[in-house]
Amino acid sequence: xxxxxxxxxxxxxxxxNSEAIVTQARELAALLANRGFDLVxxxxxxxxxxxxxxxxxxxxxKVVGIRPQKLIRDEFAHPGITELIxxxxxxxxxxxxxxxxxxxxxxxxxxxxxxxxxxxxTQTKIGFVRKxxxxxxxxxxxxxxxxxxxxxxxxAFLRPEDRNLLVVENSPADLVSRLG
Numbered sequence: 001x002x003x004x005x006x007x008x009x010x011x012x013x014x015x016x017n018s019e020a021i022v023t024q025a026r027e028l029a030a031l032l033a034n035r036g037f038d039l040v041x042x043x044x045x046x047x048x049x050x051x052x053x054x055x056x057x058x059x060x061x062k063v064v065g066i067r068p069q070k071l072i073r074d075e076f077a078h079p080g081i082t083e084l085i086x087x088x089x090x091x092x093x094x095x096x097x098x099x100x101x102x103x104x105x106x107x108x109x110x111x112x113x114x115x116x117x118x119x120x121x122t123q124t125k126i127g128f129v130r131k132x133x134x135x136x137x138x139x140x141x142x143x144x145x146x147x148x149x150x151x152x153x154x155x156a157f158l159r160p161e162d163r164n165l166l167v168v169e170n171s172p173a174d175l176v177s178r179l180g
Contacts (some may be wrong), residue, residue, distance in 0.1 A: 035176070066093050120133055
C-alpha cells in the first residue's frame with residue numbers, strides 16, 4: 001500500500017445522532033474510493049468506522065484496519081476488510097496510521113478520533129512528517145475545536161501558518177476538491 005494513494009480516516013465507532021453526519025461520512029468515503037484511494041482506519045465494524053470501510057469495500061478498494069489487541073477483545077473488528085494489523089496499544093496504532101497514508105481526515109468521533117487528529121496535526125506542524133490533515137466539519141461538529149485553534153493563534157501559542165495546515169470543509173465534495 002502506497003501512502004500516496006491511501007487516505008487515513010479517523011472517525012467514531014458509533015454513528016452518533018445526526019443523520020447528516022452518517023450521510024456525509026458515506027458520501028466522503030464513496031468520493032475518495034471512486035477517485036482510487038485505498039483506506040487505512042481503525043478496523044472497526046460499527047458506527048462511522050463500519051460505514052466508511054463498507055463504502056471503500058463496495059468500490060473494490062483496499063481497506064486496512066489497524067487495531068489494538070484490547071479493542072479486538074472488547075469490540076468487533078470488521079470481518080470483511082482486506083487486512084487487519086494488530087498492534088499493542090493506541091500509540092503504536094497512531095504511528096502506523098500516520099506512516100500508512102499521506103492524507104488524514106477526521107470525521108466526527110469521540111476522544112480517540114480527537115487524539116488521532118491532534119497527533120498527526122502536531123507531527124505535521126513540528127515537521128516530523130509531511131501529511132495533509134483535514135477535518136470534515138459536518139453539522140458544525142468541530143466548530144468549538146476550530147475556535148480553540150484560533151484562540152491559540154490569538155494568544156501566540158500557534159502560528160497562523162501552522163493553523164492553516166489544517167484543511168477544513170463542511171461538505172465532502174468541497175473537502176475532496178481541496179485534497180487535489
